[in-house]
Amino acid sequence: MSHPVLVLGGGPAGLSAAHALASAGQKVLLVDKADRLGGAPILSGYARLVPSGEWAKDAIGGMVDRAAQHPLVEVKAGCTVTQFSGTPGDFVAVLSSGERRPVAAAILCTGFTHFDSVNKPEWGFGTYPDVVTTTQVEQMMSSGKGVRCPSDGRVPERVAILLCVGSRDRQIGREWCSKICCTVSANIAMEIREELPKCSVYIYYMDIRTFGLYEGAYYWESQEKHRVKYIKARIAEVTSNGQRLIVKGEDTLVKRPITIPFDMVVHAIGMDPNVDNLMIASTFGVKLEKYGHVQKAPSYSAMGGTSRPGVFVAGAATGPETIDDSIAQGQSAAMAAIASLKAPVAVAAE
Ligand SMILES: Cc1cc2nc3c(=O)[nH]c(=O)nc-3n(C[C@H](O)[C@H](O)[C@H](O)COP(=O)(O)OP(=O)(O)OC[C@H]3O[C@@H](n4cnc5c(N)ncnc54)[C@H](O)[C@@H]3O)c2cc1C
Numbered sequence: 001m002s003h004p005v006l007v008l009g010g011g012p013a014g015l016s017a018a019h020a021l022a023s024a025g026q027k028v029l030l031v032d033k034a035d036r037l038g039g040a041p042i043l044s045g046y047a048r049l050v051p052s053g054e055w056a057k058d059a060i061g062g063m064v065d066r067a068a069q070h071p072l073v074e075v076k077a078g079c080t081v082t083q084f085s086g087t088p089g090d091f092v093a094v095l096s097s098g099e100r101r102p103v104a105a106a107i108l109c110t111g112f113t114h115f116d117s118v119n120k121p122e123w124g125f126g127t128y129p130d131v132v133t134t135t136q137v138e139q140m141m142s143s144g145k146g147v148r149c150p151s152d153g154r155v156p157e158r159v160a161i162l163l164c165v166g167s168r169d170r171q172i173g174r175e176w177c178s179k180i181c182c183t184v185s186a187n188i189a190m191e192i193r194e195e196l197p198k199c200s201v202y203i204y205y206m207d208i209r210t211f212g213l214y215e216g217a218y219y220w221e222s223q224e225k226h227r228v229k230y231i232k233a234r235i236a237e238v239t240s241n242g243q244r245l246i247v248k249g250e251d252t253l254v255k256r257p258i259t260i261p262f263d264m265v266v267h268a269i270g271m272d273p274n275v276d277n278l279m280i281a282s283t284f285g286v287k288l289e290k291y292g293h294v295q296k297a298p299s300y301s302a303m304g305g306t307s308r309p310g311v312f313v314a315g316a317a318t319g320p321e322t323i324d325d326s327i328a329q330g331q332s333a334a335m336a337a338i339a340s341l342k343a344p345v346a347v348a349a350e
């Protein structure tokens, strides 16, 4: 077939879609608005990934090399698509660089936006420098500098990780569970305990959702091997007594108020819909679901489809996803795109 398939977004989903398409002999035009490929794990400097334990720069960096070096993959970084028209097998994508490119199909792999903790001001982010996010802790670990209090560089003796920040919170319009943050937080807690054995780590939770096999490997392992403490609580506020941060709330198991001092408080931030989604929906003529993620075709027989035939979707563009699932969905959307070009059928969401 003559036209390439457009893959928009070069994170785990887009890299896997591009590689799968190219491996099947299909030309690919891989476009990413960032200057480098790799998506959130590379752009946000994640450390060791769940569940493989590999460093993000090695695991996802390897995926970048594999896709970008394939002779059938053309990469356009620092660029997006501003117009998209035509019919399956014969679309035209206009790039922000001004280029008009014929493409046979498109796969949207545009991922998510990290929740901005300033939208949860009562939990101290933006007020106290030692209130940080999981992304910041990942960066401390991946930079090799280690976990330190940003205010003065001291080694923390007590760390609290607050789960569900920007997820499962109707008050701020975010009802969804971000799926991976319980497990990522348990992993971070274990890594802090390994790096700083004298540091106590507490995880404040509503419910624990270390789904599937992660329950044993992260939830129980973190308690039984690493002595991470879990507190089922409703948090009221994070303040400071001038020396330490104070987490105030209610222990919802014993129904008593609790006030505990910490050196560092970590927000386990959730996955918001990509801030570009309204623009992406309008450019590609696809529907968004009620929270603003790209709407998936509802049927198992149309996995990877969107509301527009010839336009497919994979990964966290559709809602919170793990890296494993984003990679699998990228491959699956690649297969769906190839199949649609061989025998075009209207695969569409209602
Ligand atoms: C703190 C934190 C830690 C995490 N750790 C793990 C972990 O250890 N294991 C795990 O399984 N999951 C983890 N996750 C989840 C993981 O980040 C996602 O599963 C993964 O990044 C989704 O991949 P993706 O390719 O769908 O999207 P993304 O990684 O978001 O990539 C999307 C790409 O699309 C590009 N893009 C966006 N909009 C446009 C546009 N308009 N035009 C062009 N390009 C665009 C972006 O630049 C980006 O490169 C973590 C999440 C958080 C918040």
Ligand code: SF4
Pocket: 163, 164, 165, 167, 168, 176, 177, 178, 179, 180, 181, 182, 183, 207, 208, 209, 268, 270
């Ligand atoms: S995975 Fe855990 S921390 Fe993340 S939103 Fe769901 S319950 Fe909350």
